[in-house]
Amino acid sequence: MNNILRLDLHNIAANYGARRVLQQITLTLRQCETLVISGVNGSGKSTLLRLLSGLQQPASGTIHYHYQGTCYTPRQAMHLLGWVAPDLALYRELTGRENLRFFAAVRGLQRNDTQLDELLARVGLAGRGDDRVACYSSGMTHRLRYAYALLHDPPVLLLDEPTVTLDESGVAMVTRVVEMQRTFGITVIATNDVRELCFGDYVLTLDTA
Amino acid sequence: MPFSLPMLFSAAWSVFAKDLLSELRTRYALNAMLLFAASTAVAVSLGAQFLGTRRDDETFLLQSALLWIALLFAALNGLSRSFVQEEETRTALALRLATPPIAVYLGKLLFNLVLLLALDVVTSLLFMIFVRVQVENTGLFISLLAAGSLCLTTATTILAAIIAKASFKSALFAVVAFPLLIPPLIIVIQGTALALAGAPWVDGLLHLRTLLSYAVATFVTSLLLFGFVWEA
Numbered sequence: 001m002n003n004i005l006r007l008d009l010h011n012i013a014a015n016y017g018a019r020r021v022l023q024q025i026t027l028t029l030r031q032c033e034t035l036v037i038s039g040v041n042g043s044g045k046s047t048l049l050r051l052l053s054g055l056q057q058p059a060s061g062t063i064h065y066h067y068q069g070t071c072y073t074p075r076q077a078m079h080l081l082g083w084v085a086p087d088l089a090l091y092r093e094l095t096g097r098e099n100l101r102f103f104a105a106v107r108g109l110q111r112n113d114t115q116l117d118e119l120l121a122r123v124g125l126a127g128r129g130d131d132r133v134a135c136y137s138s139g140m141t142h143r144l145r146y147a148y149a150l151l152h153d154p155p156v157l158l159l160d161e162p163t164v165t166l167d168e169s170g171v172a173m174v175t176r177v178v179e180m181q182r183t184f185g186i187t188v189i190a191t192n193d194v195r196e197l198c199f200g201d202y203v204l205t206l207d208t209a
Numbered sequence: 210m211p212f213s214l215p216m217l218f219s220a221a222w223s224v225f226a227k228d229l230l231s232e233l234r235t236r237y238a239l240n241a242m243l244l245f246a247a248s249t250a251v252a253v254s255l256g257a258q259f260l261g262t263r264r265d266d267e268t269f270l271l272q273s274a275l276l277w278i279a280l281l282f283a284a285l286n287g288l289s290r291s292f293v294q295e296e297e298t299r300t301a302l303a304l305r306l307a308t309p310p311i312a313v314y315l316g317k318l319l320f321n322l323v324l325l326l327a328l329d330v331v332t333s334l335l336f337m338i339f340v341r342v343q344v345e346n347t348g349l350f351i352s353l354l355a356a357g358s359l360c361l362t363t364a365t366t367i368l369a370a371i372i373a374k375a376s377f378k379s380a381l382f383a384v385v386a387f388p389l390l391i392p393p394l395i396i397v398i399q400g401t402a403l404a405l406a407g408a409p410w411v412d413g414l415l416h417l418r419t420l421l422s423y424a425v426a427t428f429v430t431s432l433l434l435f436g437f438v439w440e441a
Contacts, residue, residue, distance in 0.1 A: 053306060054306075055302060055305065055306070075440065078306050078307065081306065083306055087299060087302065088299075088302055088303055089298055089299040089300045089302070089303065090300065090303060091227070091231060091298075091300055092298065093230075093231050093234045093235050094227070094230065094231065094234075098230070102223060102227045103303070103307050105219065105220065105223035106220040106223045106224060106304070106307050106308035106312060107220075107307050107308065108212060108216040108219065108220060148303060
């Protein structure tokens with residue numbers, strides 16, 4: 001079972017202009033494992049997640065996802081990845097359900113309204129699917145980001161500041177999502193919150209030195 | 210999971226439908242384009258009333274040039290919106306993670322084309338009413354409007370994707386688009402003047418063929434470039 005899904009990082013480095021924010025990161029994660037990345041502001045936590053999602057290219061090194069016998073680079077692996085981050089924005093002029101319907105369609109997924117409503121209920125947005133995202137609070141918007149990330153049941157979940165702006169029930173929702181992901185996939189969490197360190201099987205601490 | 214061709218087209222259609230729905234709700238581009246087209250038609254009708262009464266080759270060329278200037282500037286006002294808005298509202302990240310670049314490009318191209326064709330209809334009608342432009346060869350006129358709009362759309366869509374990541378987007382869009390749009394504009398202005406004068410189809414075919422060749426060339430180049438632009 002542990003050979004179905006694997007994430008390999010080899011000697012990863014990342015720069016912002018002349019400044020190097022990450023260097024010499026080599027690790028392997030396997031199915032059912034969770035990695036928590038912690039560190040001070042500016043240490044490169046979010047950057048590492050962006051590298052893993054393919055939104056940014058490393059200055060050097062390689063990242064590969066191995067899934068069901070096939071090797072993917074992050075940019076080839078978008079069907080495997082679910083990404084939640086504070087800077088992930090959804091369409092404010094559309095309703096929550098319209099957003100999910102759109103992202104399901106562009107992913108080539110068949111999702112009816114019942115399934116979308118179930119997903120909205122799972123993230124704590126039951127009954128709010130017909131409201132425009134512009135009318136959502138910051139916590140509700142963050143919950144919708146989880147619905148966006150979970151829409152295609154991704155085997156790899158990348159969570160940047162997973163509980164930021166969420167209330168108690170939101171934190172419980174995130175805990176359920178991470179626990180569920182632990183049963184079949186890989187989770188990588190970038191956080192400054194010490195309460196979230198317990199999510200990880202491994203903790204990678206970055207510093208600015 | 211590689212996207213098959215039908216999945217790609219389906220995703221492109223979804224991008225188009227989403228952009229259309231967003232535009233109908235926000236009217237960011239539509240209002241600016243229609244206002245520009247209407248104010249140009251009214252200004253021309255008040256400032257150059259002789260254009261509606263004279264029927265000679267120079268007048269046809271002037272009417273045609275004014276119509277395309279109105280369309281060009283209205284287009285430059287609105288066609289960059291779909292990409293600029295994705296970057297400004299930061300929704301581009303969610304889109305980038307969900308669907309292949311080609312689907313985004315095709316969806317945005319179709320949206321811009323539909324927007325420009327709607328603008329063509331409104332602007333032409335306004336020119337017919339306010340400037341009293343008479344079209345003698347309607348079929349050729351419509352074909353040239355469609356071919357000219359296709360050229361504007363293929364060229365400006367890829368440019369909009371490029372400038373969406375820059376500062377001073379509006380100014381940059383016009384500056385970068387202008388030299389690229391000069392060749393098809395010259396051809397479409399001359400061709401439209403022929404249609405207004407009632408020239409037969411055979412006289413306008415060379416213009417149509419040149420415009421379609423330009424559109425195909427910019428479309429193919431855009432298809433090859435867009436992936437690099439979108440993921441940069």
